[in-house]
Amino acid sequence: MTRVFVSRDMASVALGADDVARAFGDAGCEVVRTGSRGLFSIEPLVEVETDLGRIGFGPVGPGDVAAVLDGAHAARLGKVEDLPFFVGQRRFTFARCGVIDPLSLADYAAHGGWQGLGTARAQAVQQVVDTVKASGLRGRGGAGFPTGIKWQTVLDAPADEKFIVCNADEGDSGTFADRMLMEGDPFCLIEGMAIAAHAVGARHGYIYIRSEYPFAIATMRAAIAASAHIVAPFTLEVREGAGAYVCGEETALLDSIEGKRGQVRAKPPLPALQGLFGRPTVINNVLSLAAVPFILAQGADAYAAVGFGRSRGTMPVQLAGNVRHGGLYEVGFGITLGELVNDIGGGTSSGRPVRAVQVGGPLGAYFPPSMFHLPFDYEAFAAAGGLIGHAGITVFDDSVDMAHMARFAMEFCAAESCGKCTPCRIGSTRGVEIMDRIIGARDTSHPEDKGKVSTGSARTGEGYLDRALYSRAPNRIDVSIEAQTSLLRDLADTMKYGSLCALGGFTPYPVLSALDYFPEDFGASAPIKEAAE
């Protein structure tokens, strides 16, 4: 019986993988459902087990069964790992994703699973923490804080109870790495959490997954049940988010798990000292925790050998938006933004020139192609006024209206603000109003820009806030583009330095980068960069 592999990843299923799998099953094949390899332009992908190895075909449909089994299908790709998209990758974290049956303990063990946990449990806890420190692993959720130091703080905190919390509330636009890993290699995350629990002395862990990820939730729950005997006495449970972006902020996430309204806490106290239910808590992103089994199994040096500057190891970069080869690309730090967008991503899917990319989700800066020399590195991006965040890259072509994108950033912040701190609660709404005035003034003075279509979801005259705001005619204040742009910069300053958390604090990144790199979209004739911080 022919063995074929078809992804059960949510993205693959959305592209028709279930129908394809069923068709192969009906044809008498043994169908193994795997995670996704991570290149969506070849999904639905079928890999056929042959003497030559797993030969990929994609994209294929249910009607292609015979041709695929015949080996003659036009979409024959050869061995998937030999495709250009894959040969340059360093799959430390995603090594098994797309290869194994995600819920097969045998597969997981056969592919190196549990080696990290075995190593860790044979070591003194301090040694485990030291290994993570030596690996140079930094928080993959966006903040880039050294994971080992966080663990050390929790290890050193005296308490009757400690917790491991995994942040799987992956809410950034254009990101999907957490989901792919949870759907494609859930035991890897469980192993990482069990290692963390051993290292700091925790007995129980929570995985906080956004409710929009039903496949990931189901997969994680099944994997937790299947592996309970292996990670015992450590226990785990999944908590579903309730749809608030801000609950991806670690302290709001902790409040949400505690059953409270998801609202950001002031720091200090650090969650490492007073986290979940007031107890010392390791709270890490999925990718941080999933990197740990490799580090323990292969050694800190193996991980740290890859990277750039103070950014060590690999980053699973996610290419999305208007890009030809969207998908997950795990690579060592240091690759340039241009390589990722043009060489790996293959430029826009529309075929038009790339005008801007947003890196790091909705709070990340927009960069023009002139910045494509930037190496993928926490420090280099920060120096350029941006951030890596969760390593999502969203590509826009030259039809984008960057003023609308700036407005969208403010609108997103207004829609997702928890409402606790003033700069975010009121400032984001005022920001939308300023952008409406600027766009209105621009469209009056430059009628040719009127009705320019944007690729983002920013809309005018409808949706959240718009109904209340858009028709209001400002008066008694200076509504000139110059005055409103100056006010926008002041507001951005107040939000950036005054906000309690990154939601309000980082919203100025997309706004100011759009303003600085694309002043012409804001009705300005010349760049107005001098006031930028």
Add this chain to the structure above:
Amino acid sequence: MSFNRETDHGTPPAIATGKNVTLTIDGQSVTLPEGTSIMRAASLTGGSIPKLCATDSVESFGSCRLCLVEVEGRNGYPASCTTPVADGMVVRTQTERLKQLRRGVMELYISDHPLDCLTCGANGDCELQDQAGAVGLRDVRYGYDGATNMGQAKDQSNPYFDFDPSKCIVCSRCVRACEEVQGTFALTIENMGFDSKVSASQGEDFLGSECVSCGACVQACPTASLIEKAVVEIGTPDRAVVTTCAYCGVGCTFRAEMRGEELVRMVPWKDGKANRGHSCVKGRFAWGYAQHQDRILNPMIRASVSEPWREVSWDEAIAHTASEFRRIQAKYGTRSIGGITSSRCTNEETFLVQKLIRQGFGNNNVDTCARVCHSPTGYGLSQTFGTSAGTQDFDSVMAADVILVIGANPTDGHPVFASRMKKRLRQGAKLIVIDPRRTDMVQSPHIAAEHHLPLRPGTNVAMLTAIAHVVVTEKLYDEAFIRERCDWDEFADWAEFVSEPARSPEAIEPLTGVKADEVRAAARLYATGGNGAIYYGLGVTEHSQGSSTVMAIANLAMATGNVGREGVGVNPLRGQNNVQGACDMGSFPHEFSGYRHVSDTATRSMFERAWGVALDAEPGLRIPNMLDAATDGTFKGLFVQGEDILQSDPNTHHVAAGLAAMECVVVQDLFLNETANYAHIFLPGSTFLEKDGTFTNAERRIQRVRKVMAPLNGYADWEIVQLVANALDLGWTYGHPSEIMDEIAALTPTFAGVHYDRLEAEGSLQWPANDAAPDGTPTMHIDGFVRGKGKFVVTDYVPTDEKTGPRFPLLLTTGRILSHYNVGAQTRRTANTAWHPEDRLEMHPSDADNRGLKDGDWVTLRSRAGETTLRALVTERVAPGVVYTTFHHPETQANVITTDYSDWATNCPEYKVTAVQVMASNGPSDWQQDYARQARNSRRIAPLEAAE
């Protein structure tokens, strides 16, 4: 004292660790305890960092972002409220950059706030206004045409305060005060982002929500969003006087904030050691009775109670009082008259009334309302420990690990202390509740009792002895403590007694109805859970075995070593503002002030020397004895100050008969209360706002009461007593209550160190305060019991004679509710009736079903003593077989039902156990209608003859 807001350091003090850190703030070197916030550090050193969401009654929150500062070596601008000080830290709080950021934040605030300052109720008392000025905001460049939260409807449902969401800045201070200070969790922020708004319960109005109107949110609000209606109506206060609340025994201190002679609001005083800046709906808001139209302001007399009252001059009333008392004594003998002191009046006034009786009447016929509440506490604790008072201060609860609440309902009766207790429980202390009812302590937001033992009313002694049985038989007692502090032989006798199998939890389960294993678990927790603190109320004392129960509690505390340090003890929750003081001041017929027996020659001689008369060595009559003697014809005259015995004492028919049999009943009160229906002379009293003096609360804390306005009736109560005394030729010359306290101090060893100048300087003192305890005594019995060795007393369970049977199958127990205070004379004359307009009979659904009764039905409540009619409240708070009602409303007269049974040692009435039957009814009983007619008739006041 002029009006200025109390200093707000922004964040609470750090939890003491004993370590200090030194840092530099704006160039000034400062050393402070570690854990202190930068904001508080700056405030303590005279600086001022702008703030809106921070206030030192709640934990820091970090939301307003006005308090940002610069810290050398740190990125960004940390919020000073949430950032603790650190050694070597260099902080700048005032820089151009910070000004710019703060102005940016304020500009956002004001872009969504009405600009109606001049007509706003909080004008001049608004932190937003102050801070806008402080940061120098001059322009709002966003304009006022954008999105806004203004223009929302006000919620004016609460009778005392308004909620205007348009003026809300969403700082969450109200929400946090409701959670952290009050512990009710009635408020929340609903929606997100710009739409965030304060919501009471689930979007209800305040009156309909779970809000208990403690006022903490109003106090915390920095704007006019939550504001007292009185401030809106009268205007902002211009002066403040610190005084003590005249409601329950917690003894909260308040700033009476005045505008001219008008009281604008009562604001809990942060430095008050009993309440620590918190309040309840009564003390905070329910003071309107002081100006109520029902108040009687002129003295009145009448020849018989069937006649209308006639207003007379003070001179005539006082002279008539004296001549009547002298006439009666001449005709019926020295002991034919007596008096009742008031637990609502000051120590000084109470002392004067008992002095009037002992010195002027020449007998010891003085008693007080403690007779009907905590007299068993006095007896029981004095027998076992040697002092007639609780052992701790209220702060002690914050060090308790296991809290045992017996027969008390603190969230209703002592709400401010309940909030402290709940705070401690939220911190992790464990709770055991012994109570027939499922009170709010048993289960409320973030509070749940580890064990609730819902015993049948009247079985307290059996229950406590069973707990002792477990402690002794499982060897959970503290042998070292007992050997050192108590008499071991007495302990051994007691231990043998409680160990008998008949006293095991299993054996008494049929009596109490409580599962034995639950009793055992509770006993183990109390004995082994760390600091064990017992708090009890009238559910302990108002029984035929009230004194035994108090002693059983004391036994338990001694056996487990839970006496004599912070966090433990035996604590009666005293009912009235000055019931502790009234007892201390010699209000009992057998005791002089300081609990010294009248037969003690040395003490009596001291008083005789001071007062210049011979004093009676025989104890006088207790209240029930006075009434019995009256119906027997030997007791003919009574002086009652500030107490309504007709409504509050048991078996109303008997009280009425006793009063009716007297020839002269003098009532001194604010209102024509129920007792005044049987009075011949009415002397109008003054409120606590109109006089100076002191109250002593449940923790023995003596606090000043200060006059904030002139007495509407012309005289303070102590002056009226002095007028009566001098009409009896006693020659008193007190010019001020401080002189009375000097006399008390001179004659009472436990008060020897109490003087007004010390109270002024220190705020309060806890007795004993004397040479042995110069700073007063927060915790008693630290090195040894006052009586020497702690005494174990064998407490055999004796069932009450009041028994259920076919005719009276249910047990009635009575109590209070949050919004009303005792007989309701004060609270019924305030807007508190919005919450509790009538007394209702709580009954279990099964009992209601059996009788075909529904919630809200009129029912007849009948006992062997009498019957009344009220409406039913069907609830599972009471167990099947138990019914419960309050006694706040004279229309109900719950005490028509209660019986003559009383405590064996002190005659404290058995209010908590009455066998009753409940049946459907069509409305008020004949008796109620007759009584209402008689009361109306008796309250008639003859129109004044035209003077001009």
